[in-house]
Amino acid sequence: MMDPPYYILFSTQPANSSSLGHPTIQYHYADDSPLALLPQHTDEHVLLLEYDQTSPMPTVTSTSRTLAVTGIKVEEAPGAAVAEDRHNDRMYIIEATTVLAEDKTQLSGERPSAHAVIAQFKQRKVILV
Known part of the structure; x- marks a missing residue:
């Protein structure tokens, strides 16, 4: 089995x-x-980031109330092959998004307004596109 990627980056995606x-x-x-x-x-x-040698991809979770993990991918790490140390020259990119104020009220158990739900829907739609 190949070693896991040596490099890790994170990508935050606000609206x-x-x-x-x-x-x-x-x-x-x-x-x-x-x-x-x-x-x-x-x-x-x-x-x-929890790495398990028996799984092709690690699991990634956030403990933050204002940042949510949306995915993880593996890509080539540009320029890594010229390093003298030999290791897996690919990189993990952890994708995350900021949580809106409306999302925070849902996490605290408060009921959001109809306007907040619509704004949240529109913001999430922009992220997915």
């Missing part, structure tokens, strides 16, 4: 734009405290 970023990677083991998986700052997002 009309997309940007790539390099995450800070921290390894977490089964016997580590689960409290380490919680965000340490209000603007910090924690994404959990």
